[in-house]
Amino acid sequence: MMRPDLEVVEVRRDESFKVWEHGYPYRTIRWHFHPEFELHLIVATRGKYFVGDHIGSFGPGHLVLVGPNLPHNWVSDVAEGETIERRNLVMQFSQDFMRRCIEAFPECKEAQGLLDDARRGIAFDEATSVAVAPLFEALLTARGIRRTSLFLLLLERLCSAAQRTLLASPASSQSSSASTRLSHALSYIGKNLTSALRESDLAQLAGQSVSAFSRAFHRHTGMPFVQYVNRLRIEAACQMLLADDARITEVCFQCGFNNVSNFNRQFRAAKGMSPSEFRSLQRLNARSGDVAVDAASNSADVCSTAPPHRARHPANAALAPPGN
Template sequence: MQPDLELVAVPSQGSFKMWSHGYPYRTVRWHFHPEYEIHLITSTTGKYFVGDYIGSFAPGNLVVVGSNLPHNWVSNVPPGEHVKERCLVLQFDREFIERAVKAFPEFKRVESLLDASRSGVVFSQQTGAAAEPIMREMLATQGLRRIALFIALLDLLVQSPEPTRLASASYCADPACYSGTRINHVLAYIGKNLSQELRETELAELSGQSVSAFSRYFRRHTGVPFVQYVNRLRIDLACQLLMAGELSVTEICYRVGFNNLSNFNRQFLLIKEMPPSRWRAWQQLNASSPAGSGEAEQASAAYG
């Protein structure tokens, strides 16, 4: 079974992506991405798959997955039940580390960890327990503190007892082969043209399928309908632009591919459970609160 491509949207105002998700979730499938991933299970048990490796996981399972290495975690959760948070996930690209090594020679120790992650590596439960508070704080932190926590996490990993490699030495990830599959060709096209008008009929034609067949095929591989998948990516991009603070909500609406403001507001509210203006105000409050400045009070007053 060929893995699906996951489009990782690293924030434009950040060096890496730190997030969490529950179970079931749309990204829980056999997939790959060019970015490195540090994956920590916080709840549930089940089976995980890294390359040609199959193992059992429980809370505290901490794995570093290398670039383009297929992976997936499948939890033992009864059908119909939902877990609010299953894991914490940190994703970053190789160029970020290479730039860091040039600026700070101390980062060179991280290269051996990334080299080992080509096969995927799992750390001890003790290391997983030590990593959780660091990763959890990263979820809500902005600015230099976020970088400090990233360095603390890497320092924890490189100083921990040697992790266990997962995929066999003979296993070789082949992103060129994966990307040639029909669904990954479609997903890559969506990622490159997110700000343009995207029609399901045109994507069906691109994949050589009828619209109905494409609709079923797309949902089977991504877990969500085509329109919902595109809207989520656009809202993720909108959040990056809202955090940057340089564009108005209306400008962002059209920049990310929506053709009218009311639909943008409706989709944003559906996915983020608040309007974009309020989401931006919360982020401003979060960024300014450590200093206790008047700006924090103004941000709070903006939405009552």
């Protein structure tokens, strides 16, 4: 079987987990893995799915929970060149997040068995999919405490499922756990981006020699250690540039770079522009939304002040505002 790619899951700084949707084809639709749990709900198309050494068929309503580092992929059966605007919903959350949930709320220990089974992948029955679907949809736009409460309610639905089918064989699950030491290193990097990160220290954490760790790291991430760290730091910088008005120098040091010139060079290499240009263009993008709202408001004002007799004229009847 071909070697899976590593997907870098980026969770916003002001959120505990990631919920999103995408169509087909899409960049993440490939044989891949990541250290996070993933809940996957198909809303359109049929096809074949692959979880570890399991191969099965899927259709709308197909609901699967995949555990950390377990390779997976969903391939839709669509005509060549055809695109699907919205194929599935995805929720991703880290092992550390669930550990902290269980520590903070002992009642969440009920989910431990579910999480253990997810290391082989779990397919859920139709009734559970129907119950989970509206919660999943609501999570796409939920904010604040409601977002957290929806997550816990969804988790409760999964725990109480009448039928859970394990997908990958125990052997497949064990082979995927060979990446566990590397996933610990990846998790450590994500939590310590602002610190000095040395490949030798991460190799020690993974219990490997530097050369063995370097080869394994490149094989699983598709890039050298330093490039991977810089990529994560640049993505963190982008979030900071969008979130507040901190000076470029402050952003540089807060995301882990130790000098501004290197930060600017790495940012330009990754994004094709300087940090200040990135921030300016994003502000321009935000202002365009305000302009669109103002234009719609002005258009509504013009319609509301139009003389009534014009709206009733036969030639203009189709243009009459609602209620006239």
